[in-house]
Amino acid sequence: MSPLDQDFPDEKEMGFLDHLEEVRKRLFYAAIAIVSGGGVLVCSERLALQYGVVWAEE
Numbered sequence: 001m002s003p004l005d006q007d008f009p010d011e012k013e014m015g016f017l018d019h020l021e022e023v024r025k026r027l028f029y030a031a032i033a034i035v036s037g038g039g040v041l042v043c044s045e046r047l048a049l050q051y052g053v054v055w056a057e058e
Contacts, residue, residue, distance in 0.1 A: 014022070047053075
């Protein structure tokens with residue numbers, strides 16, 4: 001038994017379809033995070049323009 005197997009003795013191996021399911025979930029969560037971050041950026045930019053806030057320019 002390798003040292004890595006000893007860390008999680010009850011862990012079972014994933015099949016190919018299980019790996020695809022895991023990748024699909026992670027891509028979905030990443031897409032949600034990207035869209036949410038973009039929404040925050042757009043809202044903050046609109047609020048800054050509405051209230052006349054000027055970002056620091058060098």
